[in-house]
Each structure stands twice: as structure tokens, then as C-alpha cells.
Amino acid sequence: METTQLVKGVLDLAVLAVVAAQEGYGYDVVRRLRAAGLQDVGEASVYGTLRRLYTAGALTSWVVPSDEGPHRKYYGINAKGRDTLEEQAKTWQNFSTTMDGLLDRVYDTPTTSGSSR
């Protein structure tokens, strides 16, 4: 299965989690997502997601002027964003547990402790 498709589904959650850990600008968020292991995440997808979460009221945004170069746009999480994050995290955990259970039955014990995920 292609990871890109999976990432797309959870990108909101991933971005919210990263920004909740620490506020950041677009490329910074991309870098941290990749560092966390989501190699396939696309720049434009992250920027778009940041933008959409901001429009939805889950993020705050501010511009930091720079003397040497172009301005940076920072995003930070707010109360609504934290609520959303919590809710989505719960949904993900439920989903993840369900999937684990499903796969456990197929592969028995060895897979659960070991490989893919």
C-alpha cells in the first residue's frame, strides 16, 4: 500500500501534532514531519493543510519579518486546535487499535510484536 494515500488521510492530525509540540513555519513543519518518519509528505500538501486548519480556526498565524530575506509565516495551535487534535487523536487510536486487532487475527502473535507498522 502506498504510504502517500495513508498520509493524506492523517495529515491533519500529523500537522496538528507537530504544531502543538512547537509552533513553526511551513517548511519547518515539513522538516519535522519528515524527521518523524513521514518521508512521503509533500510540501504543498503541508502548506495547504496548514492553511485549511488556519481557515477552520484551529491554528493561529503570524508573520515574522526578517531583515535578511523574505518574511516567515508562523503557525501555532490554539484552544480549538487542541480540541480538534484531541478528538482526532482519539479517533486515530481507535482506528489503529481496530486495525491492529484485525491484523493480529491474521498473523497471530509473531506479527504483533514484530514487523510492518
Next chain:
Amino acid sequence: MNDDTSILGHGDTRVLDADHRAAAQVRDYVSAVRRQLQDLDPEDLDDLTSGMHADLAELLAERGGRLEAILGSPARYAAELRSAAGIPERSSPLPRALDLAAIRRGATERLMRVRSRWPWVDPTWAFIVTLRPAWWVLRGIALSAILRWFMSDVVGELLPANAFEWVVAGMLVVASVWWARRPARSRPAVLFTLAANIVALFVLLAVLSMSAPRDYSAPAPSWNQNGLYLDGNEIRNIYGYDADGKRLTDVRLFDDQGHPVVPYPVDFAGTDVAARVDRFGTSWNNVFPRPWLAGLAPWVFTSSAEDAWTPPWIPPQVIAPLAPPTVPPSPSPSASASSSPSASASGSPTTAPSATRSATTPSTGSAKPTSAPATSAKPTTSR
């Protein structure tokens, strides 16, 4: 961020130069992406791309090379940004002059809606389609007509006049039907058919418009009865002179049937001519001369500069007096044959002397208007 400071920290001109090139590359890429998002609200667009320069510059500094190699084309980037940000895709990829496919799609959709709303559209259309062979025949005839119009001076007749023309028309009809039934349809052939159809349509419209006046020419005279005509020209006014050659005022005229002589009741300026009233309250439209323009007295031709109307003819104050009627019957009609005098001449012996400029006579004249011309006509012939 460390990369950032390290780059800026370098004093090396080569690095600065590379930095400059990178900035230009980022600028180009951002503006290309913005072009793809031009359907957005300008404010939204600025908002969406406000941090892009800095982010892309950092990305480029970190990875090197070309932005297109890292991120894909600006169009792809914009599409990804759009879908992630939940911005609807633009209907046409780029502002193109004419998207024929979209127009056709739109027309088809509209047609489908029409068909579903009005159930009679489909059967009606099917019926019209069955009439197509009739159009093929008509088209052949129309094309033969235009051929004929070019060959001869007679224009406007749809149907052939002689055997040869019928043969030509028949051949064109056959050609038209054959052409329509051909199975292969190339693009030029379709265009040719379209052109032929348009020409045929114009021919038929021309025939219709040219035959229309001919059809109305019969009822036209009945409409003309509203006016008075002399040799096909409309008579608007009549100026009478008595035997002395002096102007006559307030003369009422009747024809040989006893009908009042009434020209079209509108003066040159288009104003309705007011009728005159006799002492019994009967109104008369046959009083001459009529005022040249509304509001003017009879025989007055200088309108007070309200309009620049000039009368086609200003009647003289006086014309030559008639010679006494020595040989009564023949000379007076022949001498006065030009216009009104024939009528006034017969009436002049009785009315003219007293009626020249006064309005007193009408009362006496009105008592016997219908019979008067008839009775006066009889004496002249009997004499």
C-alpha cells in the same frame, strides 16, 4: 534554520551570487504558482503564498538544484496546495480564449434539462427530423432559384418559369437529396452543407419578403381611400379661385356621388386637420382651402418660424379672370381641366360672387349639399 544563518554568514561573493540566483529561482516559482491560483480572491492568494518565498528559499538552500526537480511543476504544486487547502479546482486549467468542449458540454446539459422539463420537446423534435427530406427538396429549389436570378434579370421568383429551368431545378433537387443522404461526413462536407443551408434559407427569406408586398398590394388601395389622389399623387389641399381670378375661402367640395371631398386629414407637419362646423353642428371635412399648417388662417403661408416647413406651391393672390361664358358648355371644362376649377366652375355662377371671402354662404349651401352637385351637373349637360 542553522542552514539559513550559515548561508547568510558567508562573506564569499560566490555564495552571495548563488544566493541571488536562488532568490530569482524562488521568485519565478512562486509567481508561476500564483498564476495557477489566479481564480482566487487576491487577498486569499496573498495570504496563501505569503510565507512561500521564505519556505522555498530554505528548501532550496537545504537541497540545492532546481525547485522543479524537488517540488514538481508549479502547476502540480498549485494543484496539491489547492486540494490540501480545500480550495475548489478551477473549471478550466488556464484562462483560455475559447473552451469549445466546455461550451458543448454546457449546451448538452441545458438541452437535457429542457428535455426533462418539457416532455413534448422530444416528439416534436422527432417530428421535425422526419421533415428533413422536405427541406432537402426545398433547398434544391432555392439553390436553383438563386442560379436563375444570377443568369437573368428576374429576381424574386422561387419556382422555374420554363421547361429548361425546371430541368435545372430538378437536377439541383436530386443533388441536394443525394448530398444529404451521403453516408460519409468529413468536416469540409459538413461546412459546405451548412453554407448551402444558409444560402437556401436566405433565398427563401428573400422570396417571402419580396412576395409580401405583392400580396398586400390588393388591400392597399382601400387604405388609400382615406386620401385624395390625382394621377397617383396625394392631394393635400385644394385652392379655389372664382371667375374674377380671386381666391375663394371656405368652399365645400363634393364629388359626383355627393360624397364630401376629403383629403387625408393630416397637414404637412403631421397635425390633424380640424374639421369645420356648420350652424347646425354638423362638422365638415371638405372645407377648402385648408390651413397650410394648423393654427394658420387659410391662404396664409408664412408660418411664424415655428417650423421650417415650406409649402410645395404658394398659390398666387390673383389669377387671370375668366372670360365671360359666351359659348357655355364646352370651353369652361376644357380650360379648367387641370385640377379643381372644373368643380368650382360649375358652382361658381351661383355661389362665387357672394362667397368669395365670407362665411355666410355655408348656411345656404348646407341645405342642399348632397343634391346640389347632381342638379348643377344636369343643367350643364342639358345646356
